[in-house]
Amino acid sequence: MPLKYALVHEWLTPKATGGSELVVREILNHINADLFALIDFESSNPESYLYQRQIGTTFLQSFPLARNGVQKYLPLLPLAIEQLDLRQYDVILSSSHAVAKGVITSPEQLHICYCHSPMRYAWDLTFDYLQQSKLGSGLAGWMTRYLLHRLRQWDVLSANRVDYFIANSQHTARRIWRCYRRQAEVIYPPVNVDAMPFVKEKEDFYLIVSRLVSYKQVSLIIQAFNQLQKQLVVIGTGPQMEYLRKIANSNIKILGWQPDDVVKEYMAKAKAFVYAACEDFGIALVEAQACGTPVIAYGAGGALETVRDIRLCGDTGTGIFFKAQTEAALVETVEKFAMYENAFNPEYLRSHATHFSTVAFAQRYLNFVEQCSKQKQSLESNSKFL
CATH class of the missing domain: 3.40.50 (Rossmann fold)
Incomplete structure (x- = not known):
């Protein structure tokens, strides 16, 4: 039976x-x-x-x-x-x-x-x-x-x-x-890797997709990009939405909730996916890599198991970590990312994501x-x- x-x-x-x-x-x-x-x-x-x-x-x-x-x-x-x-x-x-x-x-x-x-x-x-x-x-x-x-x-x-x-x-x-x-x-x-669009050529903006709640540390990312004056797109909704819109400068677009096809398009075209929370796993980090998009992430939690820091892994790098949940640490790491962005291999990022x-x-x-x-x-x- x-x-x-x-x-x-x-x-x-x-x-x-x-x-x-x-x-x-x-x-x-x-x-x-x-x-x-x-x-x-x-x-x-x-x-x-x-x-x-x-x-x-x-x-x-x-x-x-x-x-x-x-x-x-x-x-x-x-x-x-x-x-x-x-x-x-x-x-x-x-x-x-x-x-x-x-x-x-x-x-x-x-x-x-x-x-x-x-x-x-x-x-x-x-x-x-x-x-x-x-x-x-x-x-x-x-x-x-x-x-x-x-x-x-x-x-x-x-x-x-x-x-x-x-x-x-x-x-x-x-x-x-x-x-x-x-x-x-x-x-x-x-992670539905096959559903993620793969794009080699990236556009000049960074991306965060997240629920807008305090422990996701989206405010930290926004404040860091206020200093950097680089283009940032924020997708997601939550109780911090209005607060984040108040503190964001004009270089930051907060789009709120978006349908899956829009999220995937932004994720595939972004220069890098930025994440500042300490996650147990972090599916969005893998989805970004499946798109061939490198990750800038807080070096803690599940990110350490899904992202390979290019400074340590060379040709098999899929992202870069910052060591502290502070604006200064993220600003410094985004600036370092600019030195490595052309060294990432989008095909390897996609291949790495298939492990999940x-x-x-x-x-x-x-x-x-x-x-x-x-x-x-x-x-x-x-x-x-x-």
Whole structure:
């Protein structure tokens, strides 16, 4: 009898279009799994690949404004995910950056978690969350701190429900070990390299494509380019949009949200793609390289695994790193980039990006799931003789 699979993700909404959603889509392309999430507003979206699909949800589905995200119901997320009844399934696959890994399973079931990140607002971004939140001071601040403390406790406890962890980068694997003391297999997320247009001849502008939120450090890039007086195009939307438009000089164009074909065109024609955040992986960095576009990136996190600094790698360089998240460091590195820009080999950039393709992801993910299944079957067989 074939195994029954369940795939659990945090939320499925039109606004959720990041790397974790790409992983969900790619898994469903290869594994016949029933899909579950805290909330689902994609199965009713005619433009979604999930249109009219049966998706299991939680009580948060009917909560006010849930369509815009359930982060506002943060204290309820652990309780909600634990209400999913998955007893009929043999294998639980979770795609988790918050609470999806916390589903309740039995000893007979196999649970494999693809972890995009330990819950950021409970760990790495705790103090940013408190500083920016209206609930960060006074009595409300202490209540928020206590809530985050309990979330961390639950997050560690729920990690024990996972049999095998997969991390989207070595950087994330180290964070999983730091938070949960669990080893993780590294399988890079799928990047649709074939969908990216390849252009050899570049135009005279730099590009950033990002959500406009504080930790993405877009303001740092804008302030650096204000000094450099070089042409910069910013694509993306978010709560910092108006602030960024106020501080940007005339050499900087902030285009807001743009459709995929427009984003790809700018990415293919840009002189360089600029990124200042510390990402767990950073799909946009790989997409730029697939276009033959070199990357100027903050030298930390997943970028160290996807970008090759031309100063160290020579002909096989795909970008250049700056060492500190400061305007001065970025200004200095952009000026150094000008010395190397003609040395980049666009064909090699494209070739390098294929290491992170959808095909590479599928092969590694499916092989790991099969390996874990065999290990569990072997353990169960051995236990019968004890």
